[in-house]
Amino acid sequence: MESDFCCLEDADSHLNHILISSPDEPGRIERAKTLFEEIRASINNNDDNDQSFWRPVLPWGGVYTIRAGRKAISCLPLYVKINLKNTCTIDGFLMLLYVILRDNQSFTREVAVFLGKQFVQHFLYLMDSYDYTTVKMLWIWDRMSKRQYRSEVHQAALEIDLFGNEHENFTKNLEDLMSTVQESLCSNWSCPARCQELLRKTININPPHELPDRDTIQSAVNGFFCPRTDLCKEIGCDGLREFSQRIFCHGPPPFVILNMQIWKSEELSYVPYYLALSQHRYSLEGATLFxxxxxxxxxxxxxxxxxxHYDGLRSDNLILLNKPPEFLLLSSLVYIRSSDK
Structure with missing residues (x-):
């Protein structure tokens, strides 16, 4: 099931705007089950001899054909279809976002505050309806900036290449959903920047220099959120800088993404199911692998x-696992606020 696009172009830019018809538009034929309901049913009715979902889910890439109609506007340069390449930098997170929102209905309203109510409604509608190429187009046009992808026209086809880093293409486009703030004060009254406020839109945690006796990931999270005292790094200042407890700017988010790109496999021998973030309890929901x-x-x-396990490149790209995956090639860990589960 596809939605109608209206592309508005100018001579200097391929991509400016996208409009998607309302999910409430009359005349639509709704499917008996949504994608999430189909996946859940396949788990509950699973045959041990068949571990894969019955149809491809969110396949790599995509081709979107622009259909002429009363809403169509001529494009300069002219193209009649859009080819998507290297979409794995958003595919895994789109799948995780869909599962999180459908499995935790109370999160939908919270996420809509940051991403927009219309975006969330369209996103869920398109995923429910198996309209995978359109949902990728929705993310590209609504959430990404033009600097985050390459595009060019080849023989009446616009090619969009998303090759790059998934945290650049997805995590950083979640607005202020995971924003945190930490204040600091230098002991030196002559410090050129004595009072500071450190804002972060993502959660990047570094592995500890020495492996602690307890959980390394929880220790790294504590290092990101907890108060500490360091030497002041301002030029010409020899004071001590005290950092306050880091807190979420808009309260505890429904889910958090921990950027784990610089962690080595030997530092990930244990991945905690529960995590404490700024005095809030979160539980493991998923991960992305590289x-x-x-x-x-x-x-x-x-x-x-x-x-x-989801892998858009494979023919059987959604597989039921017999045991939790080994998190040895982690790009991110995704935790949800457990009180709402």
């Missing part, structure tokens, strides 16, 4: 306690 040899991202997530 294959360096293929420069390719995939994802893992759980529904009703069962783990599934």
């Amino acid at each position: 294959n360096k040899e293929e420069s390719h991202y995939s994802a893992a997530f759980q529904i009703d306690g069962y783990w599934m």
Whole structure:
């Protein structure tokens, strides 16, 4: 099921605007089950001899054909279809976002505050309806800036290449959903920047220099959020800078994405199911994985306690796992606020 696009172009830019018809538009034929309901049913009715979902889910790439109609506007340069390449930098997170929102209905309104009510409604409608190419187009035009992808026209086809880093293409486009703030004060009254306020839109945690006795990931999270005292780094200042407890700017978000790109496999022998973030409890929902040899991202997530692995490049791209995945090639860990689960 596809939605009608209206592309508004000018001579200096390929991509300016996208409009998607309302999910409430009359005349639509709704499917008996949404994608999420189909996935959940396949888990509950699983045959041990068949671990894969019955149809491809959110396949890599995509081709969107622009259909002429009363809303169509001529484009300069003219193209009649859009080819998507290297979409794995958003595919895994789109799958995780869909599962999180459908499995936690109370999160939808919270996420809509940051991403927009219309975006969230369209996103869920398109995923529910198996309209995978259109949902990628929705993310590209609504959430990404033109600096984050390459585009050019080839023989009446616009090619959009998303090759790059998934945290640049997805995590950083979640607006202020995960924004945190930490204040600091230098002990030196002559410090040129004695009072500071440090804002972060993402959560990047560094592995500890020495492996602690307890959980390394929780220790790294504590290092990001907890108060500390360091030498002041301002030029010409020899004071001590005290950092306050880091807090979420807009209250605890429904989910958090921990950027784990610089962690090594030996530092990930234990991945905690529960995590304390700024005095709030979160539980593990999924992860994204990075294959360096293929420069390719995939994802893992759980529904009703069962783990599934998603890889848009594979023909059977959604697989039910017999056990939790090994998090050895992590790009990110995704935790949800457990009080709402």
